[in-house]
Every structure is written in C-alpha cells, then in structure tokens.
Amino acid sequence: MQTLTPILSTVTAAFLASLVEVVEAFTIVLAVGVTRSWRPALTGAALALAVLAALVLAFGPLLALVPITTLQFAVGALLILFGMRWLRKAILRSVGVIALHDEEAAFAKETAALHRQAGDRRADYLAGLASFKAVLLEGVEVVFIVIAVGAAHGQTLYASMGALAAFILVMLVGLAVHRPLARVPENALKFVVGLMLTSFGIFWTGEGIGADWPGADLALLAIFAIVALASFAMVRWLRGTNPTAAGGLAR
Amino acid sequence: MNVIRLVAREFFGMFVDDGNLALLALVLVAAVTAAVKLLALPPLVGGALLLVGCLAILLQSVRRAARASSR
Numbered sequence: 324m325q326t327l328t329p330i331l332s333t334v335t336a337a338f339l340a341s342l343v344e345v346v347e348a349f350t351i352v353l354a355v356g357v358t359r360s361w362r363p364a365l366t367g368a369a370l371a372l373a374v375l376a377a378l379v380l381a382f383g384p385l386l387a388l389v390p391i392t393t394l395q396f397a398v399g400a401l402l403i404l405f406g407m408r409w410l411r412k413a414i415l416r417s418v419g420v421i422a423l424h425d426e427e428a429a430f431a432k433e434t435a436a437l438h439r440q441a442g443d444r445r446a447d448y449l450a451g452l453a454s455f456k457a458v459l460l461e462g463v464e465v466v467f468i469v470i471a472v473g474a475a476h477g478q479t480l481y482a483s484m485g486a487l488a489a490f491i492l493v494m495l496v497g498l499a500v501h502r503p504l505a506r507v508p509e510n511a512l513k514f515v516v517g518l519m520l521t522s523f524g525i526f527w528t529g530e531g532i533g534a535d536w537p538g539a540d541l542a543l544l545a546i547f548a549i550v551a552l553a554s555f556a557m558v559r560w561l562r563g564t565n566p567t568a569a570g571g572l573a574r
Numbered sequence: 575m576n577v578i579r580l581v582a583r584e585f586f587g588m589f590v591d592d593g594n595l596a597l598l599a600l601v602l603v604a605a606v607t608a609a610v611k612l613l614a615l616p617p618l619v620g621g622a623l624l625l626v627g628c629l630a631i632l633l634q635s636v637r638r639a640a641r642a643s644s645r
Contacts, residue, residue: 374577400603403624404589404596407632411595414636420643459577460584467588525628528603529621532610536621546625553629561640 328540332547333478336519337485340468343512344461345493350426350503351457354433359441359450367454375462379470386474396531398471399524405471406520410554413514418561423510426503472523518554522547595635602627 348368356364386394415421433453440449465486473482497504526543529536536542590596606623609615 374581378581396607400600401589403599403603403628407595407599407628407635408589408591411592411632411635411639414632415639418640420636420640456580459581463581463584464588467585521628525621525624528624529617532607532620533617534621535618537618549625550629554632557633557636561636564640 329476330481333472333481334485336472337469337482338489339512340516341465341486341489344464345490346504346507348457348461349493349497350429351433352454354430355450355454358434358437363447363451364454367451368458371455371458374459375466379466392531395527399527399531402471402520402524406517406524409513410517410521413510413517414557416510417558426505430503518551522550592635598631
C-alpha cells in the first residue's frame with residue numbers, strides 16, 4: 324500500500340491534470356482544422372509538440388543533477404503555488420464568483436477569429452500559429468505537471484503514462500465526436516487536480532525541510548483529505564455568504 | 575525569441591494568478607523553512623504549519639475575491 328499510494332496518486336494527478344489541458348488544446352486545433360484546414364492545424368500542433376520535446380530533452384537531464392531533498396523542496400514549493408492557483412479558481416467557479424470555462428465558447432471565439440482572417444494572404448500561417456500556440460501553451464503545463472508530480476519521487480515514467488493516457492483518450496473521443504469536448508466536467512476535474520497538486524506540494528515541501536511524515540507516503544492521503552474537507556467547507560461557506568453563488572456543484 | 579517569451583510568460587502565469595496568494599505562499603514556505611533550519615523547529619511541526627498556513631492563505635484569497643465580486 325505504501326508503494327502503491329504514490330504511484331496511484333502520481334498517475335491519477337498527471338492523468339486528470341493533463342486531461343484538462345489536452346481538452347483545451349484540442350478545442351483550438353479542432354477549430355483551426357474545421358474552419359481553415361487540417362494541414363495548418365496539424366502542422367502547428369506537431370511543431371509545438373517538437374518544441375515541447377526539445378524543452379524536455381534540454382531540461383529533463385538537469386533534474387538528475389539536483390539532490391533529491393532540494394528537488395522535493397523546489398518542486399513542492401512550485402506545486403503549492405500551482406495547485407493553490409487551480410484550487411482557488413475551482414472554488415470561485417463552484418460558487419459562481421468567476422465564470423466557468425466553456426469549450427463551446429472557446430471554439431466559437433477561435434472560429435470567429437479564423438473567419439476574420441480568412442481573407443488575409445497569411446491565413447494558413449495564422450491558423451497554424453493559433454494551433455501551435457494552443458498546443459505549446461497547454462503543453463508547457465502538461466510538461467510541468469509530469470515533471471513536478473513525477474520527479475520528486477522518481478516516478479516521471481508513471482506521470483508520463485498518465486499524461487499519455489489523457490492525450491490518447493481526448494484524441495479518441497475527439498475524433499469520434501468531431502466537436503469540442505464541452506461535456507467534460509472541467510471545473511470538477513480542476514477542483515480534484517488542485518486538491519491533489521496542493522497536497523503533493525505540502526507533502527514534498529515538508530519532506531524537503533526534513534519532515535518525517537507519520538505513515539510515510541500514506542500521509543499524502545491524510546493531507547489530501549484535510550485539504551479537501553477545508554476546500555469543500557470554503558465552498559459551502561462562500562455559498563452561504565455570497566448572493567451570486569451558484570446552486571449545485573458547478574461542472 | 576517570441577516562442578521563448580511566450581513559454582516564459584505562460585510558465586510564470588502557471589504559478590501566479592492572484593499575486594497576493596502567490597506572495598503569501600512563498601513567504602509561508604520561506605518562514606517555515608527558516609524556522610526549521612535556523613530556529614530548530616521540529617520539521618514535522620513545520621510540515622503541519624505549511625498545511626494550516628496554505629489553507630489559511632487560500633481562505634483569505636477566495637474570501638477577498640468573493641467580496642470584490644459582490645461589491
């Protein structure tokens with residue numbers, strides 16, 4: 324159980340976080356492919372994946388040179404920032420303080436922009452650039468998540484498998500439905516991922532400063548439970564005090 | 575060069591949304607680390623402080639955002 328806990332939590336965190344990012348990138352690539360043509364859409368996406376691969380190859384080996392406690396501390400601190408940012412946004416979206424991310428709206432916005440550029444002689448280039456930027460920007464987050472949740476415990480391979488599974492799932496579903504994946508419960512996913520990444524961050528920062536957590540890796544589950552309970556309590560409390568609060572758990 | 579700037583900006587944006595939350599979280603990590611390394615605070619107590627501190631910072635941030643939106 325103590326070995327399985329970090330592996331399962333690593334794969335799950337990488338899968339769910341990557342799922343959110345890949346869905347967002349897919350929406351833009353699909354908009355380019357459907358509105359303009361598949362050539363710039365796929366060329367832009369492929370170039371972005373090549374840049375991401377180059378980034379991983381350039382910076383990945385450097386991580387092996389960093390002592391493990393230093394790596395855990397640095398990655399833990401970054402995960403606290405990253406996870407709390409997601410968690411904050413998910414809480415605020417759950418209570419209706421900020422609007423939910425809407426894939427249909429993102430698709431419509433991108434499609435409208437591509438239609439406006441249709442008369443431009445650089446239309447193919449601009450369409451390819453849109454696809455490139457979407458995959459690159461969402462991909463940077465996936466790369467960070469894989470490295471962050473994987474590197475501190477030497478589980479980059481498991482984290483990569485989680486991210487790859489998310490990529491394959493989105494591609495399969497996306498190719499089948501051929502439209503934006505608007506029914507993915509993005510905010511619920513972001514909520515869970517925010518909880519997981521914040522918990523990872525606290526756990527690893529603690530290990531980085533020398534904390535010998537009771538129950539070793541199982542302490543991660545306890546931290547997750549405490550952060551989850553506190554976050555749900557915040558949602559409940561904000562719904563009670565904020566008149567604009569949404570009813571039910573926002574997707 | 576534009577690509578590098580784009581990636582750098584995205585990377586920075588991954589960690590900083592509410593600047594106050596990011597700053598407080600960094601101050602918390604630095605203070606707990608200093609207390610453990612320089613004042614001999616037991617590391618496990620430091621870990622517990624991190625957990626409580628992160629939740630307090632999150633609560634402060636969402637409360638402030640909710641208040642700002644209802645104004």
